[in-house]
Amino acid sequence: MQPHMDKSQWGGEERFDALLESIRSRRKEFEELRHIPMDIIDEFKAIGVYRAMVPAIYGGDEKSPAEFLKMVEAISAADGSSGWVASFGMNPAYLAVLPEETLKEVWGDSPDIVFAGGIFPPQPAERVDNGFRIKGRWKFASGCMGASLCGVGILPAEEGALPRMAVLPRDQVKIDPTWDMLGMVATGSHDLVVEDAYVPEAWTFVRGGKPNVDTAFFRYPSLSFAAQVLAVTTLGLAREALDIVRAMAGGRKSVTGAPNLGEREYAQIALGKAEAKVRAARAFFYESTDAAWASIQAGGEPSREQVNLLRLSTTHLTQECAESIRSVYQISGMTGADNGHPLSRILRDSQLCTQHAFMGEITWKNAGAIFFGHDPLPGYL
Numbered sequence: 001m002q003p004h005m006d007k008s009q010w011g012g013e014e015r016f017d018a019l020l021e022s023i024r025s026r027r028k029e030f031e032e033l034r035h036i037p038m039d040i041i042d043e044f045k046a047i048g049v050y051r052a053m054v055p056a057i058y059g060g061d062e063k064s065p066a067e068f069l070k071m072v073e074a075i076s077a078a079d080g081s082s083g084w085v086a087s088f089g090m091n092p093a094y095l096a097v098l099p100e101e102t103l104k105e106v107w108g109d110s111p112d113i114v115f116a117g118g119i120f121p122p123q124p125a126e127r128v129d130n131g132f133r134i135k136g137r138w139k140f141a142s143g144c145m146g147a148s149l150c151g152v153g154i155l156p157a158e159e160g161a162l163p164r165m166a167v168l169p170r171d172q173v174k175i176d177p178t179w180d181m182l183g184m185v186a187t188g189s190h191d192l193v194v195e196d197a198y199v200p201e202a203w204t205f206v207r208g209g210k211p212n213v214d215t216a217f218f219r220y221p222s223l224s225f226a227a228q229v230l231a232v233t234t235l236g237l238a239r240e241a242l243d244i245v246r247a248m249a250g251g252r253k254s255v256t257g258a259p260n261l262g263e264r265e266y267a268q269i270a271l272g273k274a275e276a277k278v279r280a281a282r283a284f285f286y287e288s289t290d291a292a293w294a295s296i297q298a299g300g301e302p303s304r305e306q307v308n309l310l311r312l313s314t315t316h317l318t319q320e321c322a323e324s325i326r327s328v329y330q331i332s333g334m335t336g337a338d339n340g341h342p343l344s345r346i347l348r349d350s351q352l353c354t355q356h357a358f359m360g361e362i363t364w365k366n367a368g369a370i371f372f373g374h375d376p377l378p379g380y381l
Helices: 013-025 027-033 038-047 065-078 080-090 100-106 222-248 265-297 304-331 333-337 342-354 362-371
Strands: 115-123 126-128 131-141 149-154 164-169 174-176 190-200 204-206
Touching: 013 027, 013 038, 013 065, 027 080, 027 342, 038 080, 065 080, 065 222, 065 265, 080 222, 080 342, 115 164, 115 190, 131 149, 149 190, 164 190, 222 265, 222 304, 222 342, 265 304, 304 342, 304 362, 333 342
Parallel strands: 115 149
Antiparallel strands: 115 131, 126 131, 131 190, 149 164, 164 204, 174 190
16 A cells, blocks of 8 residues: 555656566665665656755755655655665755855756765864865765765864764765664665865855755755654555555464464454554654645744654654554564565664664653753754
């Protein structure tokens, strides 16, 4: 059961469905590579993943947040790693903080720019000649194998200030294939290494800073969107897991003579609960997205309360979907436990999502603080 989305906006229904089928059939290949291959990245470009949020003046499509999220959701149902990598088509939310003249260079030849960043741990940088001399190693640069631009974090000179991100051409960055995690194996979230490079200040920005583009999308809170695009991969995974278990329901009876899965009361209860969790979390997630976007469309900006609900619904979505996946995995028995079974991969991928800082326990604390009229920790809003 695919999410409701307008596939005509993404290369047309036939092309989009063909891409999903190709991804599904190649999941094992992707995991063995430990990254999404370039022909899939090129197809992402072709259907508009990387130009979706680029301003129209630079040749972009200016999609709404919900349109982009539903596209990532659909790809994630086919393969979590592919959805995770596609989610970084949100990069204009970051890059738009660069000076206007730099943006003309970034998107001057094409809006289909693939950007991957590793901001942590921020490294010290020497300020020289209107720029920075940088070197160091940065972790978790998801999608870097297909990137044409890479960003790395540099420590600010001012105490307490947010780190900056320096943007470099891919050929100035070495990729060390260190990614070896429980799930999302094919995201290629490797280390970036820069041995010695000069980056002009005009090619640096503060993540979450004020954009230098004034269109509707760039009034949507960028850090909230950065969390949303990752969380929605868990939603795609959950939808796929529920559909897989439903398809298993008509299988053969147990060797002990027990009824097949769909006839077992405990399985019926588990699937009913999981379906309710996923649908409710999805509704809260998109309701919060649409409310914030409606405020922007009306000429304003999302309120503090609306941004809080964006962050809260994002963490809630990830945690509820991961729990639903775990519960239906459990009723699948030894069948789903086989490493070659899609439920095992989905379980691993969903658990990796819950480990991301954007969806961690601290979100609940920050949301609750705002409900009580207190300020959240820095970086939440």
